[in-house]
Amino acid sequence: MTNDAYESEYARYAASSKGAIELAAAAATAEVSRLFQQVIGLSKRKQRDVADAIGVSESRVSQVLNGDGNVNVAALAKYARAYGYQVRFVLTPIDAGVQALPEVGRRRARRRPDRGAGRPLELHVNTHAQANEFVVTNGRPSREWSVVRPRYAP
Amino acid sequence: MHGDSIPRTETSEDHSTETAPDGLALAKVPITRKVLAKGDWCCISYAVRSDGATMPAKEVLDYLEEGKWPEGETIKMQVDEQVDTYARFLQTMQHFADHGEGDRYESMNGLDYGIFEFKAGRARIAFYDTPGDGTFVSKWKYTERERSDHPESPTWHIPDLDEHIRLCCGWPKKDRLAKESDIGFARKVRGEDNCHDK
Numbered sequence: 477m478t479n480d481a482y483e484s485e486y487a488r489y490a491a492s493s494k495g496a497i498e499l500a501a502a503a504a505t506a507e508v509s510r511l512f513q514q515v516i517g518l519s520k521r522k523q524r525d526v527a528d529a530i531g532v533s534e535s536r537v538s539q540v541l542n543g544d545g546n547v548n549v550a551a552l553a554k555y556a557r558a559y560g561y562q563v564r565f566v567l568t569p570i571d572a573g574v575q576a577l578p579e580v581g582r583r584r585a586r587r588r589p590d591r592g593a594g595r596p597l598e599l600h601v602n603t604h605a606q607a608n609e610f611v612v613t614n615g616r617p618s619r620e621w622s623v624v625r626p627r628y629a630p
Numbered sequence: 631m632h633g634d635s636i637p638r639t640e641t642s643e644d645h646s647t648e649t650a651p652d653g654l655a656l657a658k659v660p661i662t663r664k665v666l667a668k669g670d671w672c673c674i675s676y677a678v679r680s681d682g683a684t685m686p687a688k689e690v691l692d693y694l695e696e697g698k699w700p701e702g703e704t705i706k707m708q709v710d711e712q713v714d715t716y717a718r719f720l721q722t723m724q725h726f727a728d729h730g731e732g733d734r735y736e737s738m739n740g741l742d743y744g745i746f747e748f749k750a751g752r753a754r755i756a757f758y759d760t761p762g763d764g765t766f767v768s769k770w771k772y773t774e775r776e777r778s779d780h781p782e783s784p785t786w787h788i789p790d791l792d793e794h795i796r797l798c799c800g801w802p803k804k805d806r807l808a809k810e811s812d813i814g815f816a817r818k819v820r821g822e823d824n825c826h827d828k
Contacts, residue, residue: 484665486724489695489717498717506721506733510784513734542736 508552509543515559516541526558661826664688666797667720669727677758677796677823686819687755690800691716694753705752705802718750726795732785740771740788741808745798745816754808755800756816759791764828766792766820796823 482488489495523541527534530551540547540555547555553563569576661682663675676685693699694716697709707715725733726748732738740746741756744766748755760766771787772778778786798816801809 484668485691486667486720489720495717498713499721501714502717502721505718506725506737509734509736513784543734 505543508547509541512541512543512555515556515561519559521559526555529558530554666691667724667727669724669729671730672727672759672791672793672795674723674727674757674795674797677798677819678826679819680822680825682826685797686799686815687757687797690753690755691719691797694719699753699802701802702753705804707752707802711751715751715753719748719753719755722748722750730790731780731783732788734784735787738785738788740769741813741816743813743817744768744770745813745820746771746788746791747808748797749803752803753800754803754812756798756808756812757795758798758816758820760794760796760824760827761792762794762827764824764826766824796820798823 527537556563665675667674676688697712722737798819
């Protein structure tokens with residue numbers, strides 16, 4: 477499509493792959509700055525104390541909070557924590573066909589060994605033994621198998 | 631009344647018609663403005679000089695998009711920074727067009743005589759607002775949050791502006807305050823642009 481086919485320069489730029497990426501960066505930068513402005517408005521912590529906690533100059537803190545300084549992810553987390561906040565990242569699908577990310581951070585559900593309650597008794601005949609052995613497994617790991625020897629031997 | 635402003639209607643000198651050497655009046659050539667951002671709140675387009683073609687602000691933004699802004703190079707703006715600045719301008723301006731306010735305090739400022747500016751990194755784009763009928767009212771920024779019509783807004787210092795925003799010109803930030811010459815040029819472009827709407 478030609479430039480004139482778009483209703484605005486913004487629409488034209490956003491429709492390009494490069495423009496979409498650059499605009500995403502600009503929007504994220506603005507959002508971080510906006511969040512920090514909210515933090516400053518609510519927090520009673522002085523910039524001097526935050527600077528000391530992070531180990532940077534007060535002017536650097538001011539620069540970051542005003543959105544004038546580039547800050548990497550680690551530094552972002554430090555500033556947030558210094559003000560008493562935790563950073564969480566959420567990636568939301570925006571293009572067609574892009575899947576939502578599975579939730580991370582949940583603890584894996586432990587598969588506890590079944591102690592036999594409610595399960596049928598399983599018996600296996602160990603034909604390799606000198607005498608017939610009956611091994612009770614009941615679905616448990618082999619280390620928990622019970623060997624049952626009959627009172628009489630054939 | 632907008633905050634600290636004194637409502638008055640200022641119109642630039644009327645350039646709508648010119649007289650040809652034989653005394654005949656020349657018809658005004660209608661212009662089509664290039665739109666940068668359109669939203670529910672307002673439309674942001676480029677101011678056009680009296681020649682009907684020159685758009686000083688568009689020249690700046692075109693250079694920034696390509697990373698080849700000559701004035702930016704005077705303050706050592708690298709290509710990446712220029713491209714990043716272009717995207718930040720567009721993002722801020724679209725946000726303003728949608729919401730009628732800047733996305734954060736530092737994204738906008740009020741200068742003098744009804745000239746405002748969008749800010750992105752070390753670049754500035756000056757603009758004015760108009761109802762689109764060839765007039766404008768010089769509004770001024772609020773200096774006290776309590777007196778703002780929108781104290782809760784990130785850009786509480788910016789008064790409510792008219793539905794047409796015209797980008798006049800741009801410059802790199804070199805000093806703490808904007809130069810009088812840059813503001814003066816923005817006012818000149820405003821006057822010329824406004825005539826096209828009469």
